Amino acid sequence: MTALLSVDDLRVETSTGRTLLDGVSWSLDAGGRLGIVGESGSGKSLTALAVLGLLPEGMRATGRVLLDGTDLLTLPPRALGRVRGAQVAMVFQEPLTALDPLMTVGRQITGPLRLHRGLRGSAARDEAARLARLVHLTDTERILRSYPWQLSGGQRQRVALAMALACEPRVLLADEPTTALDVTVQAEVLDLLDDLVDRTGVALAFVSHDLPVVARVARDLVVMRDGRVVERTTVADALAGGEAAYTRDLVAAARAVTGLPTPTRTAPEDAR
Amino acid sequence: MTDLTTAVPAATGAAEPRPRRRARRLPPSLVVGAVLVGLVALVGLVSLVWTPYALDDTGDGARLAGPSAAHWGGTDRLGRDLLSQLMAGAGNALVVAVASMVVAGVLGVTVGVLAGATRRWVDVTLLSAVDLLIAFPTLLLAMLIVTVRGASLWSAVWAIGISGSAVIARVTRVNVARVLREDYVTAAHAAGTGWWGTVTRHVVPNVWPTLLVQLMLLGGGAVLAEASLSYLGLGAPPPQASWGRLLQEAQSTMLVQPWGAILPGVAIVVTVLGLNLLGDGIRERTDPNLRGDR
Amino acid sequence: MSTPTPARTPVLEAVDVARTFGSTRALDGVSVRVEPGRSIGIVGESGSGKSTLLRQLLALDSPTAGEVRFRGQRLDRRDRGLLRRLRADVQPVFQDPRSSLDPRMRIGAVVAEPLRSLKVPGDHRARVVEVLASVGLDPEVASRYPAQFSGGQRQRIAIARALAPSPSVLVADEPVSALDVSVRGQVVDLLHGLAATQGLTLVLVSHDIAIVGRLCERTVVLHHGRVVEEGPTASVLADPQDAYTRRLLAAVPQLPVG
Structure with missing residues (x-):
């Protein structure tokens, strides 16, 4: 099976020669669900940025990032710009940074539709409304007329998802998309992502520090630490006991502090 | 985007303190700025004890002469040695810069801390005063002070210091308010630390690097302002040397003896540039965003 | 552990506390009893009023209605004597140890700050060493700066600072949510120990009912500034009465048992 997006021996170095990512390799099939998990400093977010050619000033990536056989790292900026958004879209932890505060949500969604898909006027508006419904935004009309700051965190993240999906990308890169959200809202957005992958067939790469969250949406798993890939496995195998000791530690830590304790395990004494 | 800034692979065990990578290399702007300012300061200090000629020595009568072995910088229209005037001017310029920084610093920091760290009405009142001061032209202020105290070096210092304090007050207030919102200040309050303790232990140490940068920039501005005031006759009167007055005196004889204008001009540029570079260098060195690991 | 007597005076008590900001009601008639020697968790999402309640319990803010009592006495922010006793006895630990430690202070000074401010008698330096040891840190860390430590270590330092004046109550505001998963367990264990x-x-x-479930005997669930559920943690988790609590519990991401 040929991968849709594959990262091959990706290295990122700073201008001072420090290695931030070292030989990172993974692949994502069409319609696949890949989770990239690691703690702070593991390089998981940097990997996502490197794939999109969005590395901060002064960092250099080597290796290969193949999208359908095309190496994105060697692509000139203009061509890369067309790939970004149209073929590979991204959602971030804080959707406010991705949204223009001075533009209504409706115009922000129709912008890429005009640019990449040539939709105009009512066609663009209809498509924007369809996208808003796709991400389960209720009261669509009002939301499309609102400005980002008038929306709740969960609504903003749905809008960001609608924008990401506007050009029917083949790959969706999600970097901690639910970390800033409340638990109940997080659960809704995870359900939505799950549903979007099923319905649109977009391939999902989900980056997070939170293993239970990753396990909720991903099938394949890349475990990262200190800029390297510790293990490539599946979520099911990792939970059953990963190959690498670090993966097992991560699973054990996640079991110890996240998720609900079963009352029999902790049994706090009754207060009275 | 959580781990972009902390994406440095830090191979740390949970209990192993991470050694801090302290940048031993000083920023180039700090070095160059310190050298330039140091040079001017040195010349100014030397001029206190020695200049090639006395400042009022009209010598053997060679007026408006170009540079020569006897007069390295040439002479002015009265036959006085330009280099000596220039050296004495350096001391003058630095006294003005440092004294204005002190005046602006003391006034500005006091007002800024009071505005940022006390009650709302104090803030509103002080800020209106500061806005008024910012809108008030330095020149007008200088003229008022000269009218009251007479033209002198110290009149210039007061004028520059007071008008500069407005900017320092604003910068202080903004930074004080920022620090007061930090969790460590809340933690200090919950630990019983009072207003004075919070200001001296947390606010001032976290605000002063930014202020030092502002003060350096202000020092550069003070040198320029003093030159302008002296040019207009509102600065130090003769026989005290001043680069601004040297410029003014050289104006009418520019075509005959250009050195009289070029040398003080270069001296002003070097001093102001030095102070600005020093400010930038301090910013680079102390910016908490550039050190630590946030 | 001391034996519970039902009629004991709570260390801290919020009685029908309301706090409004303009037209927003952040707290709306909240009553919470903190019994001495026990652990209580206050759970809520953003906008639940949990941070506002925390500020009330720490006397960093005053209620618009109702009252907060410290050992039976009504807290008044103008009552310096009572406030001093509260500060010595009730110490906070904040969420993000990166911002709760002054970056320009050495660890020794950070930990000694409550001792200095509260004018606690005795050898401050010895006490700093003692509390650093109790959170598992070497005495030599006292001479370093916060930036030299990892998140978990900084939270230990923050806990050491809180312990310095020998308080009887620790008020922890999301003490582990800013930390990496692998470090969270250690800090939870430390607090528990x-x-x-x-x-x-x-x-x-905390917003995290899972952490509360591991650390606290009693749980209070806040929603839109009101207490929607309160009880022994085991029964809140096993048999939630309120619809919101049930929704909160269902939303917690769980690792399937493998």
């Missing part, structure tokens, strides 16, 4: 060995009263404010 300190509460057990030193008989500390623990007030834990």
Whole structure:
């Protein structure tokens, strides 16, 4: 099976020669669900940025990032710009940074539709409304007329998802998309992502520090630490006991502090 | 985007303190700025004890002469040695810069801390005063002070210091308010630390690097302002040397003896540039965003 | 652990506390009893009013209605004597140890700050060494700066600072949510151990009902500034009565048992 997006021996170095990512390799099939998990400093977010050619000033990536056989790292900026958004879209932890505060949500969604898909006027508006419904935004009309700051965190993240999906990308890169959200809202957005992958067939790469969250949406798993890939496995195998000791530690830590304790395990004494 | 800034692979065990990578290399702007300012300061200090000629020595009568072995910088229209005037001017310029920084610093920091760290009405009142001061032209202020105290070096210092304090007050207030919102200040309050303790232990140490940068920039501005005031006759009167007055005196004889204008001009540029570079260098060195690991 | 007597005076008590900001009601008639030597968790999402309640319990803010009592006495922010006793006895631990430690202070000064400010008698330096040891840190860290430590270590330092004046109550505001998963367990264990060995009263404010479930005997669920559920943690988790609590529990991401 040929991968849709594959990262091959990706290295990122700073201008001072420090290695931030070292030989990172993974692949994502069409319609696949890949989770990239690691703690702070593991390089998981940097990997996502490197794939999109969005590395901060002064960092250099080597290796290969193949999208359908095309190496994105060697692509000139203009061509890369067309790939970004149209073929590979991204959602971030804080959707406010991705949204223009001075533009209504409706115009922000129709912008890429005009640019990449040539939709105009009512066609663009209809498509924007369809996208808003796709991400389960209720009261669509009002939301499309609102400005980002008038929306709740969960609504903003749905809008960001609608924008990401506007050009029917083949790959969706999600970097901690639910970390800033409340638990109940997080659960809704995870359900939505799950549903979007099923319905649109977009391939999902989900980056997070939170293993239970990753396990909720991903099938394949890349475990990262200190800029390297510790293990490539599946979520099911990792939970059953990963190959690498670090993966097992991560699973054990996640079991110890996240998720609900079963009352029999902790049994706090009754207060009275 | 959580781990972009902390994406440095830090191979740390949970209990192993991470050694801090302290940048031993000083920023180039700090070095160059310190050298330039140091040079001017040195010349100014030397001029206190020695200049090639006395400042009022009209010598053997060679007026408006170009540079020569006897007069390295040439002479002015009265036959006085330009280099000596220039050296004495350096001391003058630095006294003005440092004294204005002190005046602006003391006034500005006091007002800024009071505005940022006390009650709302104090803030509103002080800020209106500061806005008024910012809108008030330095020149007008200088003229008022000269009218009251007479033209002198110290009149210039007061004028520059007071008008500069407005900017320092604003910068202080903004930074004080920022620090007061930090969790460590809340933690200090919950630990019983009072207003004075919070200001001296947390606010001032976290605000002063930014202020030092502002003060350096202000020092550069003070040198320029003093030159302008002296040019207009509102600065130090003769026989005290001043680069601004040297410029003014050289104006009418520019075509005959250009050195009289070029040398003080270069001296002003070097001093102001030095102070600005020093400010930038301090910013680079102390910016908490550039050190630590946030 | 001390034996509970039902009629004991709570260390901290919020009685029908309301706090409004303009037209927003952040707290709306909240009553919470913090019993000495016990642990209580206050759970809520953003906008639940949990941070506002925390500020009330720490006397960093005054209620618009109702009252907060410290050992039976009504807290008044103008009552300096009572406030001083509260500060010495009730110490906070904040969410993000990166911002709760002054970056320009050495660790020794950070930990000694409550001792200095509260004018606690005795050898401050020895006490700093002692509390650093109790959170598992070497005395030599006292001469370093916060930036030299990892998140978990900084939270230990923040806990050491809180322990310095020998308080009987720790009020922890999301003490582990800013930390990496692998470090969270250690900090949770540390808090648990300190509460057990030193008989500390623990007030834990968190959005994370899982952490509360591990640390606290009683749980209070806040929603839109009101207490929607309160009871022994085991029964809140096993048999939630309120619809919102049930929704909160269902939303917690769980690892399937593998």
